[in-house]
Structures are given as C-alpha cells and as structure tokens.
Amino acid sequence: xxxxxxxxxxxxxxxxxxxxxxxxxxxxxxxxxxxxxxxxxxxxxxxxxxxxxxxxxxxxxxxxxxxxxxxxxxxxxxxxxxxxxxxxxxxxxxxxxxxxxxxxxxxxxxxxxxxxxxxxxxxxxxxxxxxxxxxxxxxxxxxxxxxxxxxxxxxxxxxxxxxxxxxxxxxxxxxxxxxxxxxxxxxxxxxxxxxxxxxxxxxxxxxxxxxxxxxxxxxxxxxxxxxxxxxxxxxxxxxxxxxxxxxxxxxxxxxxxxxxxxxxxx
Numbered sequence: 001x002x003x004x005x006x007x008x009x010x011x012x013x014x015x016x017x018x019x020x021x022x023x024x025x026x027x028x029x030x031x032x033x034x035x036x037x038x039x040x041x042x043x044x045x046x047x048x049x050x051x052x053x054x055x056x057x058x059x060x061x062x063x064x065x066x067x068x069x070x071x072x073x074x075x076x077x078x079x080x081x082x083x084x085x086x087x088x089x090x091x092x093x094x095x096x097x098x099x100x101x102x103x104x105x106x107x108x109x110x111x112x113x114x115x116x117x118x119x120x121x122x123x124x125x126x127x128x129x130x131x132x133x134x135x136x137x138x139x140x141x142x143x144x145x146x147x148x149x150x151x152x153x154x155x156x157x158x159x160x161x162x163x164x165x166x167x168x169x170x171x172x173x174x175x176x177x178x179x180x181x182x183x184x185x186x187x188x189x190x191x192x193x194x195x196x197x198x199x200x201x202x203x204x205x206x207x208x209x210x211x212x213x214x215x216x217x218x219x220x221x222x223x224x225x226x227x228x229x230x231x232x233x234x235x236x237x238x239x240x241x242x243x244x245x246x247x248x249x250x251x252x253x254x255x256x257x258x259x260x261x262x263x264x265x266x
Contacts, residue, residue: 006217009033010113021114021259025167027230030186030217034226037109038173042102043224047175047246049096050135056094057137062204066142070135071095073266074162078155081127088131102173102248103133106226107264110171110252114228115260119252122263124161134266135175138182138245144237145205148191149251151265162265165253170231171264172249174221179242183220184227187211187234210234221247 008020008029023029053070060067060076067073071091077084111119121132138144149170155163172184189211198210211234221227229235231251252264 007031007033007219009035011036016113016115018115021116021254024114024169024228024230025254025259027186027188027190027233030188030229030233031184031219032113032228033219033221034109034113034228035222036224037226038102038105038224040224042098043175046096046098046102046248049098050175050246052096053094056091062202067204068137068139068142070137071131071133071266073134074130074151074160075149075154078158081155081158081160085124085127085130088129092131099133099135099248103250106171106173106248107132109226110228111262116262117260119262119264122162122253122265126159130162130263130265132264132266133248133250136247136249138178138237138240138247140178140240140242140244142245143181143239145203146187146208146211146234146236147205148234149231150191151251151253153191162251162253162263165255165263166257167254167259168231168251169228169253170249170251171226171228172221172247174223174225174227174245174247176243176246177221177223178240178245181238181241182245183218183238184229185216185218185236185238186229188215188217189234190230190232191234205236206234 072087122130198206250264252262255261
C-alpha cells in the first residue's frame with residue numbers, strides 16, 4: 001500500500017508554521033521538502049568541485065551491497081568512535097569550500113523553516129567536532145536496502161554527545177538526480193527492539209519481510225531539493241538508472257523538550 005499526497009513541499013516564499021517540526025518528528029507528515037532554496041548554479045558548482053575529491057571517495061562493502069561516500073558516517077565506527085573523528089580530521093582539508101559553504105546554508109534554511117534557535121555541528125568533549133555532512137553516490141544499478149537510523153540505540157554506552165538527543169531527523173540535499181529510479185520509500189513503521197530478528201549480520205539493513213503490510217510513501221527527489229524526514233521509520237532507495245544520484249546529507253538531533261536546539265552530524 002502506498003500513502004499518497006502527504007508530502008509537504010514549501011519554497012522560500014511559504015509562511016513558516018510552528019507545527020512542521022512536530023509533524024515530521026511524529027511522521028504525521030512523512031516528508032518535508034524545501035524546493036527552490038538552492039540555486040541551480042550553486043548546486044552545479046558543488047557537483048563540479050566534487051570531481052577533485054575522487055581519490056577521497058570510499059566504498060564500504062557489505063554482503064548485500066555497498067555504500068560509496070565522501071566523508072565518514074558515524075554508524076560505521078560505533079565500535080571505535082575515535083576512528084570516525086580521525087577520519088573526519090584527515091579529510092576535512094580536502095573538501096571543497098563550496099561544499100562547506102552549502103552545508104552552512106542548508107543548516108540556516110532548516111533552522112529557519114523548523115523555527116529552531118540553534119542548529120550547529122555536534123562537538124564532543126572527548127573527541128572534538130563531528131563531520132557536519134556526508135556526500136553519497138548511488139551509481140547506475142545501485143540501491144539502498146531497507147533500514148532505519150537511530151543513533152541513540154546504535155551508539156548506546158559510548159558516551160557520545162549525540163546519544164543525548166530526544167529526536168533524530170535526517171536532512172538530504174539532492175545535488176544530482178538520476179535519470180530514473182532512485183526514489184526514497186518511507187514505511188509507516190518505526191523501529192522496535194523485536195525487529196532485530198530481521199537483521200542479518202554483515203548485511204546492510206533489514207530483511208524485506210519486516211515491511212509487509214505497512215503503508216509506504218514514495219518520493220523521487222529533483223536536483224536541488226532539500227528534504228527532511230524521521231529516519232527511525234524504515235526507508236529504502238530504489239535502484240538507480242542512468243546518471244549517478246548524488247546527495248549531501250546529515251542527521252540532526254533535537255536536544256531539548258522545547259524543540260528549539262539541535263546538533264548535526266553525519
């Protein structure tokens with residue numbers, strides 16, 4: 001079953017509403033899309049600049065797929081968090097200034113749209129600054145298996161500052177859309193402890209059986225779209241066809257009950 005017409009699409013002229021953050025956290029609205037915030041020439045400039053980082057792109061292999069990324073993602077380093085921070089410090093000087101500039105602009109737009117007082121890159125008292133975003137490449141034929149993201153669960157016991165958040169959201173910037181496929185599909189099912197029986201060691205994500213009978217929402221991003229959703233709900237990305245699907249993304253966590261302060265990481 002597919003949930004239709006529930007995406008909320010806004011542009012820079014839209015009147016900001018205070019309820020949007022709660023709607024996304026609760027998944028009453030599965031996806032909030034910021035359209036026309038990012039100018040085409042800025043987006044194209046970032047994509048062109050990424051070519052100089054080819055040697056820094058990493059591929060993480062799993063038995064059922066691979067992740068091709070520029071920059072570290074914390075979930076890969078939970079057993080040894082120090083390696084995540086070392087990896088970020090090593091790659092930071094190599095990242096194009098256009099990417100860093102875009103990250104800050106997106107932070108500001110998200111902060112404005114969700115009426116946050118603070119949205120800043122997380123900083124850990126023991127390890128230092130987190131990576132503020134990550135670039136992902138989905139080439140022709142690549143898909144992203146069914147999964148969820150929940151750092152409080154995954155990093156439990158590490159003492160990392162990101163485990164102190166109350167709610168986790170995901171923000172993705174579509175830098176380059178593919179010719180076909182590549183749609184994001186979100187299921188109306190939030191992770192529960194009992195779901196771990198569907199997890200296979202050494203594989204990405206969860207077995208498809210976990211999504212049976214649950215409604216879903218499908219969204220194929222356009223180049224320049226910025227979209228926000230609750231990643232604790234199961235989601236997947238369809239197989240890409242044609243041009244590489246390139247995105248910049250980050251997680252951000254709400255730290256206070258008033259839902260005004262947030263920290264970001266990749």
